[in-house]
Amino acid sequence: MAYCRSLPFLILLMLLSFQSLLTAHEDPSYKDIQVGVILDMDSWVGKVVYSCITMAVSDFYRINPHYTTRITFTTRDTKGEPLHALSAALDLLENSKVQAIIGPESTAEARSLEVLELGDKANLPILSFSTTPFFNQNPNLLRIAQDETTQFKCIASMVESFKAKNVVVICEDTANGREMANYMVSAFHEKNIHVAYTSLISTSANHEEIMEELLKLQTMQAVVYVMHTAPSLASNLFSRAKELGMMGEGYMWIVTSKTTNHLDSMDAEAIESMQGAVGFRSYFPASRELHEFVSKWRKEHYSLNPFMEFKEIDPNGIWAYDAVYALAMAVENIQTTNGMSLIRTSLLDEMLRVKFHGLGGEFNLMNGRSISKAMEVVNVIGKGGRKVGFWMMANGGEFVKEIGKPNSSSNHDLESIMLPGGTSTFAKRRVLQTNSKKLRILVPDFSTFPNLVQLNIDPRTNDSGVSGFCWDVFNAAFNALDYGVGIDIIPYPYKDGRSYNDLIDKISFKEYDAAVGDISITSNRSLYVDFTLPFTDLGIGTIAHNPKKNMWIFLDPLSADLWITSACFFLFMGFVIWFIEHRTNKEFQGSTKQQIGITLWFAFSTLVYAHREKLQSNLSRFVVTVWVFVVLVLTSSYTATLSSLLTVQQIAMKETSVGFLGLSSVGVVFNNLNFGGTKIEKLYTPEAYAKALTSGSVDAIVDEILYIKSVLSMYPDSDFSLISTASTTNGFGFAFQKGSPLAREMSTEIAKMREHGTLKALENKWLKRQSTVISKDFSSPSPKILNIYGFRGLFLISGVTMAFALLVSMVLIIRENLHVKIKMQIWRCILTRSSELYAQDSDAELTEYEAVVGDISITTNRSLYVDFTFPFTDLGTGTIARNAKKSIWIFLDPLSTHLWITNGCFFLFLGFVIWLLKIAQMKNFKVQQNSKLEQPSSLPFRPLFMLTIGMKEMSVGFLGVSPSVGVVFNNVNLGGAKIENLYTPEAYIKALTSGGVDAIIDDILYIKAVLAMYPASGFSLISTASTTNGFGFAFKKGSPLAGEMSTQIAKMREDGTLKALEDKWLKRQFALMSKDFSSPSPKFLSLYGLRVLFLISGVTMAFALLLSMVRIIREKLHVKAKIQIWRYILRRSSEIHAQDSDEESSV
DSSP states (O other): OHHHHHHHHHHHHHHHHHHHHHHHHSOTTOEEEEEEEEEOTTSHHHHHHHHHHHHHHHHHHHHOTTOSEEEEEEEEEOTTOHHHHHHHHHHIIIIIOOSEEEOOSSHHHHHHHHSOOOGGGGOSOEEEOOOSOOSSOOTTEEEOSOOTTHHHHHHHHHHHHTTOOEEEEEEESSHHHHHHHHHHHHHHHHTTOEEEEEEEEOTTOOHHHHHHHHHHHHTTTOSEEEEEOOHHHHHHHHHHHHHTTTTSTTOEEEEOHHHHTTGGGSOHHHHHHTTTOEEEEEOOOOOHHHHHHHHHHHHHHHHSOTTSOOOOOOHHHHHHHHHHHHHHHHHHHHHHHTOSTTHHHHHHHHHHHOEEEETTEEEEEETTEEOOOEEEEEEEETTEEEEEEEEEOGGGOEEESSSSSOOOGGGBSOOOOOBTTTBOSOOSSOOOOOSSSEEEEEEEEOOSOTTTOEEEEOTTTOOEEEESHHHHHHHHHHHHHOOOOEEEEEEEEOOTTOOHHHHHHHHHTTSSSEEOSSOBOOTTGGGTEEEOOOSSOSSEEEEEEOOOOOTTGGGTTBOHHHHHHHHHHHHHHHHHHHHHHTTTOGGGOSSHHHHHHHHHHHHHHGGGTOOOOOOOOHHHHHHHHHHHHHHHHHHHHHHHHHHHHTTOOOOOOSSOEEEEETTSOHHHHHTTOOOTTOEEEEEOSHHHHHHHHHHTSOSEEEEEHHHHHHHHHHSTTSSEEEEEEEOOSOOBOOEEETTOHHHHHHHHHHHHHHHHTHHHHHHHHHHOOSSSOOOOOTTOOOOOOBOSGGGHHHHHHHHHHHHHHHHHHHHHHHHHHSOHHHHHHHHHHHHHHHHHHHHHHHHTTOOOSSEEOSSOBOOHHHHTTEEEOOOSSOSSEEEEEEOOOOOTTGGGTTBOHHHHHHHHHHHHHHHHHHHHHHTTTOGGGOSOGGGTTTHHHHGGGSSOOOOOOOBOOOEEEEETTOSOHHHHHTTOOOTTOEEEEEOSHHHHHHHHHHTSOSEEEEEHHHHHHHHHHSTTSSEEEEEEEOOSOOBOOEEETTOHHHHHHHHHHHHHHHTTHHHHHHHHHHOOSSOOOOOOTTOOOBOOBOTGGGHHHHHHHHHHHHHHHHHHHHHHHHHHHTHHHHHHHHHHHHHHHHHHHHHHHHHHHHO
């Protein structure tokens, strides 16, 4: 039967060949030019191409009978095998002496000629029908067919116009198919479109294999599928896709010209299964010549067998027709100019120069390949393809409705496209495919932590409802996906023997679609289900009693050496004052007991500035002034440290009793914590937590951080605090069936929620503790006890001052008893020794790849294009800044130099004003002339004042190559902070050291790496904030390695391997890392900010001084009047007295 069907076609070929031979032999003066034809004569394309070649020769020489050359063909059949094509080419070159070769028609056969080295014999044009670029730049290979890769750009533009972000590419599992897949992926990436999966299907795949692959694609939730396969494989794929419901609403199929060029030749069943698909096919401009040629071809082809299945002419036939025309022109041109001797070498060049308007449009081989200007866009509707527009390749490409019309807005874009399912609206996200109409969500009903997950049953409808933090996170993420599918909540009540692992088994056995609740991510569970990214903090926390009240806690702020040193200096200061004052000051005289008592009283009363003894010696006042300043610094520091000690206390995990949630995995939680002989106790409810801590049955409770926060939010007024955390677990995640696309897409939404602060807002809603400050930092050290190191300078000044005063006092005593010469020698010795001490003090003060591994941040945008593993680092950002200075002169830092000088001047001015005002009223000021300037100098230093240090305007640095600046700073309020880009660890250290930035905010791992590289630097990690998703390894979308690697990462975190690796590479040996985010660097007070304060004080003093002067002048002006008044009073008094005496005498 097959032989009978092909017999008419063979007769047609024989007639056409006979006609061409007759034409060639009509005139013996014609010169024959042998041209080889290599085709698969059994294929439809090969038959069409050969018929078009013979028709082209006949038509060309019928139109140009005067030409002196005639092309004759020598045909070889490849049987569809590339090796046969190669053998045929060698045979034509060696035996037939052909001057050119046409064919073969398939890309694989054409590639076999490309890789062969033919030497000088191969210096001839090979007109190839290959639709793909050649690997090498062989100038003899001329591609007369349209380049398939040119349409990939317009396909990407179409997907972009529909605002789709994910596509699935389907290609043949051949060398050419894989190469075309890479070209398509590159085109989509240029448009920022993610290729979710590349499906490579064998050309010999049976129905079952195709069905299995389509089922895999169906679970990926992609909306757009781009197919680049042969028509036969495309027909099979579309038929199976229709059976699976993938040709309905919510899907979009785009087909390349490899299939669409043959759309008119496909059977009705295949067309029916392709309804709604969009295709691109080669464009041939309409012309009278094309119309006549197609009519003639149909007539000659089907006249011999009217009952043959109708098929349209293949585009390769039109390209072959034009190529023969061009070859005939080139041969004639060569014959006319050069003769036959150089025909081979010149024919190739002449072919590149030939230009004419053929059936397929303008024929012009630019750089050895045909150039297309447009592609036709068709929509498969009804019995064939309906034209909806064109893609114009000029000027970067654009879609138009018609070619040749004026450039107007009405001609832009495409006609309306009918998509699968009969809709013209593109769905950005198709309905989720489940085994039921709703997504079946399993929720644990263990009734342990109601603010995390709480099941509520409606008594009227018996429907289940869920509330709590975990459900709100799931609900927010799932609603953002907008799948358009309902949710069916299935409670999973607690029974004896049930655990969370049983819940995971239900998902693993595909009884339910997902599980939502307080489900810990573990390596073992990851073997059976796919987890999302964790939506909680990683690790465990410790809750314990707040520090107990201690009657001796007031001794804790200072170290023992500082207490002893302070006491010694108090006694020494009292001795110095007694030594100076007791000879002349009666208040320091008396019996031995009285002198000891007054000395101790005076010394320790300076601690609270309660000393009231009058000092007569300037040296004593000088010593007390300096000592009061020392006391000021000591008392201020003591108060600050005591306050911090009363706020937080770190418990020691030695010989304690520890509780944990009874349903937790004990081995995972406690695996990396060294408890020694700690007693372990199981607890099951928040009430049990509070009762155990209150009763003292446990000293602390260690559990997942979210459980700890839940307890603290339920008991806000309790005497408990979260005192520590440790990254030994993987946090909570939502569990989905293995291979479910929801795990990846929900992970993307969770990452987005963390970056945008939504997770933080939900946590505050359900877990915020209103009345207790919660410390969240595991490595936050207890407040540092003050020691003598930071106060050495303070005591040095005070000691030198006292020693100097004591020495001067001794000199004054010796001066009274010894000669002036001896005293001068002593002074010289003193001065010499003083200079030596000063010198000593001065000396003491000086897709092309499978995966990406590295420091890759997990972000929302990146999750659209790759699958990330679980984060293997801490979540969030850290802040690195300079440590507090360890300087013996640290007490001078709070005030600027200008402020110190201004303060000193105003103290002196204040003393002078007070002395001037009170000199006439107070005896304390009526002393020797040399003491009048000494008393006011000590008065101003008695008041104690406190300085409030404000936050200064900061300059903040970050990693310059980080793509997520908005992510890093999204939830950190930096106010008007200046932002600066940094690119290397050296730049970090240089910027911090030079003061170019006050702090650097970046991913925690970067901060730890810098600290590890510079362990002895004066910087520390002072804060953390959960605003980023950590680092992960990136794999291709759909790669199974992402899930398997996540399982191993979870296991490594649980067994301590991650911690060990971090210690190996990032451990800092010589620096204490504090993580208190709220610790700003103090700003030094300057004169600028206190101008008004000094202005008010200065005006007050000036007014008081002026008033005092006015009073003095007033007294001097009226003194004479006062004397006269007194004289008058006395005289009048004497007169009255005389009168009284006279009256008495008279009586």
